[in-house]
Amino acid sequence: MSSVPKSSTATGHRHSSSTDTGKFDETNLDRNGRSGDAFNERHEYFTRYPNNWAKIREVIREPAAEMLGTMVLTLLGTGVNCQAVLSANTGVASSQxxxxxxISFGWACGVALGIWVCGGVSGGHVNPVVTLCMAVFRDFPWRKVPGYVLGQLIGAWAGAIIVFGNYFHAIDIVEGGDGKRSLATASLFGTYTLNYMPSANCFFDEFIGTFILLLVVFAITDKRNAPPPSGLVPLVVFITILGIAVAFGMQTGFAINPARDLGPRIMTAMVGYGRKVFNYRSQYWIWSPILGSFSGGLVACFLYDTLIFLGPESFINAPDKDARRFLALDKNVERPQAPSGSQRDEAAMQV
Incomplete structure (x- = not known):
C-alpha cells in the first residue's frame, strides 16, 4: 500500500527523445544495422518495446495493476459477504x-492479496484514500492520481459484478422471486448502516476505521520507524483490516475505502436495484464511505507527519525562510581544505 519507486524504463536506462515517443531513428545505422550508439539505442528500444502492445501497456500498467488489485480485494470481500449471508437461507444451503x-477474515485476505497482486508495479494502494494521502504528504505524483483512482473504481465494480453473477440465483431465492431487489441484498455489495445510527455517528465510524488504517500504512512505509521486511507489508495490512473489522465493523460495515463502496454500489444500480442505493438516507454513500474515509485518512497522515515523520517528502518538514536562506548560502560556501599532514588529514587516511 505504499508508493514504490520504479525505474523510468524496463531496463533501468534513460532513453533519448526518439525512443520516448515510441519511434526509432535508423538514419545513423550502417547497412548491417550496427553503428555504435545507434545499435545500442536500437537494442534498448526493442527490449523495451518488443511489440506494439508493449507501448500501450507501459502507459496503462500502473492504473491497470491498481484495477486488478482492487478487483481481487472486492472479489473476496463481497464474495464472503454473499456466502455467509445467503447461506443462512435454508433454500440456499442446508447450513450457514x-x-x-x-466476513472479517475474507475482507482482510482480499486487501492483503490485492496489495500482493499489484504492489511491485503500482505500490499497492487499492484505495483512493491511500492514493490521495500519498500525493498530499509524500512525493507521489499528482498526475497519476486520476488514473489510479479510476483503476481502483473499475476494479471494485468488476469484482462486484463477477460475484453478483456467481450468486445471482441464490440472491433470487433470498429475495423471494426472480428480479426482486431490495437493500437487504444490496448490502452484500455496498455498505449500509444500522437503522439506529445517527448520521454524525456514521461519519465518525468510517473516520475512525480509516484513521487507523492510514496511520498504520504511514508507519510501516516510514524507513525511519520500524518497517516490516520487504514483501510483508500486505501481512501487516491484513492484521490491520482484521482488527478494524472486529472492533469497528458492526455499525457501518467498515468501508474505509471509497472505491470498495462506490464501485459495487454503481454495479447494484445497474443490475436492478435502481436509485434507492444512492438515495438511501440522503446520499449516505457520499458523507460516510467517501467523506468519512477521506477525512479520517487525511487527519491520520497529518498527525503522523506532525508528531513522528522526519523525512523531507512531507510539506510539514519543509524548511522555513531562514533555513532556505542558510541552505542556499551553504551550497555556495567553499570550505578550506585541511593542510597536508594535519590531524584531520591523517584521520582521513586511516579511514
Missing amino acids: KGDYLS
Whole structure:
C-alpha cells in the first residue's frame, strides 16, 4: 500500500527523445544495422518495446495493476459477504457457511492479496484514500492520481459484478422471486448502516476505521520507524483490516475505502436495484464511505507527519525562510581544505 519507486524504463536506462515517443531513428545505422550508439539505442528500444502492445501497456500498467488489485480485494470481500449471508437461507444451503468472523477474515485476505497482486508495479494502494494521502504528504505524483483512482473504481465494480453473477440465483431465492431487489441484498455489495445510527455517528465510524488504517500504512512505509521486511507489508495490512473489522465493523460495515463502496454500489444500480442505493438516507454513500474515509485518512497522515515523520517528502518538514536562506548560502560556501599532514588529514587516511 505504499508508493514504490520504479525505474523510468524496463531496463533501468534513460532513453533519448526518439525512443520516448515510441519511434526509432535508423538514419545513423550502417547497412548491417550496427553503428555504435545507434545499435545500442536500437537494442534498448526493442527490449523495451518488443511489440506494439508493449507501448500501450507501459502507459496503462500502473492504473491497470491498481484495477486488478482492487478487483481481487472486492472479489473476496463481497464474495464472503454473499456466502455467509445467503447461506443462512435454508433454500440456499442446508447450513450457514460463514459468520461475522469469516466476513472479517475474507475482507482482510482480499486487501492483503490485492496489495500482493499489484504492489511491485503500482505500490499497492487499492484505495483512493491511500492514493490521495500519498500525493498530499509524500512525493507521489499528482498526475497519476486520476488514473489510479479510476483503476481502483473499475476494479471494485468488476469484482462486484463477477460475484453478483456467481450468486445471482441464490440472491433470487433470498429475495423471494426472480428480479426482486431490495437493500437487504444490496448490502452484500455496498455498505449500509444500522437503522439506529445517527448520521454524525456514521461519519465518525468510517473516520475512525480509516484513521487507523492510514496511520498504520504511514508507519510501516516510514524507513525511519520500524518497517516490516520487504514483501510483508500486505501481512501487516491484513492484521490491520482484521482488527478494524472486529472492533469497528458492526455499525457501518467498515468501508474505509471509497472505491470498495462506490464501485459495487454503481454495479447494484445497474443490475436492478435502481436509485434507492444512492438515495438511501440522503446520499449516505457520499458523507460516510467517501467523506468519512477521506477525512479520517487525511487527519491520520497529518498527525503522523506532525508528531513522528522526519523525512523531507512531507510539506510539514519543509524548511522555513531562514533555513532556505542558510541552505542556499551553504551550497555556495567553499570550505578550506585541511593542510597536508594535519590531524584531520591523517584521520582521513586511516579511514
